[in-house]
Amino acid sequence: MYKILFVIIIAVILPACQSNRAIIKDIDAIHKQERNGIKLYQQGQYAGAFEELGELATWGYKDAQYYLAFMFLKGQHVEQSTLIGMGWLGVAAESGIEEWVAFYDKVHRKASPEMQLRIDAVVADYRRKFGMKAQFISCRKSQIGTSKKVAIKCTKEDKISKIYPIDLTESQLRLD
Numbered sequence: 001m002y003k004i005l006f007v008i009i010i011a012v013i014l015p016a017c018q019s020n021r022a023i024i025k026d027i028d029a030i031h032k033q034e035r036n037g038i039k040l041y042q043q044g045q046y047a048g049a050f051e052e053l054g055e056l057a058t059w060g061y062k063d064a065q066y067y068l069a070f071m072f073l074k075g076q077h078v079e080q081s082t083l084i085g086m087g088w089l090g091v092a093a094e095s096g097i098e099e100w101v102a103f104y105d106k107v108h109r110k111a112s113p114e115m116q117l118r119i120d121a122v123v124a125d126y127r128r129k130f131g132m133k134a135q136f137i138s139c140r141k142s143q144i145g146t147s148k149k150v151a152i153k154c155t156k157e158d159k160i161s162k163i164y165p166i167d168l169t170e171s172q173l174r175l176d
Helices: 002-019 027-042 046-058 062-074 082-095 098-110 113-130
Strands: 137-143 150-156
Touching: 027 046, 027 062, 027 150, 046 062, 046 113, 062 082, 062 150, 082 098, 082 113
Parallel strands: none
Antiparallel strands: 137 150
């Protein structure tokens, strides 16, 4: 009787585990991937940077989101899009890093009122999908050495969150 119950439980649980497509990665591997993606970006290897950082950006990692923002704003390996770039920059600014927030605010202020509304809609959508709360991310800031430059280290809690694909073109945006 117990063996049959065990087999039934396993038969029900295993498919459920596979269907949520849970991705388990060591935090050190994640931080190494993030550093590697940033290094690739700084070297102008945008395809590799996108490969490394895109996944982490969808998981809520702020440095990855910040660099992805510039890839879209500048059209580096992806189709140039102010809307998508500002969406990523807006969600990265959740980190509270003053430089990021100030840059986001500056670009947002320069946009037309219509564009500001569109940017706001994308940022709201991205925060709902890729934000700290949605992806169970917590971040802490620290100063780098004696400089005033701030580093951010994010970690993902052991909770399952929904993974959304990256919008590669503005036609994929949901601005309703």
